[in-house]
Amino acid sequence: MSARGASPTIVDVAREAGVSIKTVSRVLNHEPGVHENTRDQVLKVVEALRYRPKQSARSLAGGRSFLIGLLYYDPSANFVGSVQQGATLRCRELGYHLVVESLHNDAPDLRQQVDRMVLALRPDGMILTPPLCDNPEVLAALRESGTPCVLISPERDIRGVPSVRMDDVHAAEEITNLLLSLGHRHIAFIKGPPDQSASAARYQGFLSALHAHDLHPDPELIQPGAFTFATGREAAHHLLSRRQRPTAVFASNDDMALGVLAAAQRLGLAVPGELSVVGFDDSPMAALVWPSLTTVRQPVAEMARVAVEMLVSGPQADMAARLDDADLHKVLRHELVVRDSTRAR
Amino acid sequence: MSARGASPTIVDVAREAGVSIKTVSRVLNHEPGVHENTRDQVLKVVEALRYRPKQSARSLAGGRSFLIGLLYYDPSANFVGSVQQGATLRCRELGYHLVVESLHNDAPDLRQQVDRMVLALRPDGMILTPPLCDNPEVLAALRESGTPCVLISPERDIRGVPSVRMDDVHAAEEITNLLLSLGHRHIAFIKGPPDQSASAARYQGFLSALHAHDLHPDPELIQPGAFTFATGREAAHHLLSRRQRPTAVFASNDDMALGVLAAAQRLGLAVPGELSVVGFDDSPMAALVWPSLTTVRQPVAEMARVAVEMLVSGPQADMAARLDDADLHKVLRHELVVRDSTRAR
């Protein structure tokens, strides 16, 4: 044991166990070719001394930092919270740690901020969330530094850059089918902002579900929106003040669906009695409002887990080398969450 | 310049600048006693080479990791998001990085999880958020490892352990005074869960404001709650169904205030026309609902900034050594946010 109260090093463990530090290193890194007795003995000393290898020493000598970086923009977003949750848990299981950095998507010194993190910390990988995963400047900085990264739900996939996402088109199709199966034929749709690809994807899913039932969308029932509570409420005001009201509204995210609920309540329209409402995202409020919201759950935490695994499993060179892009761009299964805001008409 | 594409080291900078690595180190660490010309020359080479000192090497040699750890429990909480935001920004300014870890407050291997982070990463400090900042096991693990930490809004302060908080009592008093100044005399109060000290503090502030006006609280207008939307809605149902309704409701957090709003709407009660409602926290929804909520903003991001500063400014030994506890336990100024849910009666 070391003389002073200082924490034990690999040398202390080796001396105590009567082996070389190389053997201790082998045991700790689960390298094969160590006699079982030796391994047990080392492990026993490790436990007794509460020894944990120091990350900075491992990193300096071994070239791996055991750090995964998470870059995000909006700190309050529920999305980022879920990503972080999934990522920290998987990191813990794999012996890694998560370093977070909040970047403004339009900061003038974005490049320097990314460089600072990448060059100083040398994370073994980076996870990028929207909208940073679509920022050319950030992507370029990361590419130049050779840092492997995984994009979570990027606008569009990039050849050779790993990504994880869900299928917005398919999910929108499914939730539209739910409304159709409940007998709704006059279904309004509130779009997202045009600069987000999810907006188009969800709208497309909505349309294709209608088409599959030989239905044509009523142009007057299609309203613009911007994924915010206020725009949802506004759009709903238009829709619900019409002579011929829709019997259901598909707001393409939950924030807008919450706005629809508020508008319906103000107009004295019972949900789901007189109007069915569905959202998209399964935000925390979706389960809390009354009536609770039927929506689509994005597997956000799972996406983050998968992202960590892709980063840890091997260097990006390996990933990009596989010409099979299917392995590089993963699509995770979403989930329809049926609650109280939908009813047969 | 290094031969291969490898990133430059301090040796490359020293060679290029025609000085010793020690001098480069001095410049980079802003140590005094370097000739201005020398400093400029070094800095020029640093820029040209895009050199950034490697954290693992600095850490191994210097004993500082330039890492601050953030321990939290509930990942979705808005509170944690703000803490993280404030902390990452201040860390960036100070040349530090933030490592996050999500821990279950009642995990059986809590001790090991804390140890893993502390012993492997050796962060220069830890920030603890509720409820982890009140967990004896976590606190003990950190103390034994000698890791400096700052508690954010702990239930109660601990001698010698730095903390940052706001004054719940005073804030509750202020927002109650607001209602009183608007002419309200029948003010209901919805309490928080008894196991959180904020519940008692806010209630106490409410009471003392009443007393200061020679008013006595009506026991029937005091309702229990648990800081959730559902309990707020339920409590409001009781309160608003009474023969003699209160003219104002003080829900001791925003989630419950949102529940009050929902209940009022269902009962056809106009807010703020027939009922004023105030909350506490300034959650994201508070500004989005209609009517928007009058509430108290906790300076959460600022608390995190201050926490980082306390950690970086000096070793905990120094902090604890100051017998003056006032410097160790900081109280930050809150803010009354007056919106549309309150009106004179």
Place this chain on the structure above:
DNA sequence: CTGAAAGCGCTTACAG
């Protein structure tokens, strides 16, 4: 104001 030496605590080749 500046530098040569030692060392932080590990892992990576390389031997045996």
Place this chain on the structure above:
DNA sequence: CTGAAAGCGCTTACAG
């Protein structure tokens, strides 16, 4: 199956 040596890229004393 195991070990002795070198080295990762910095900072800390210590000199001058």
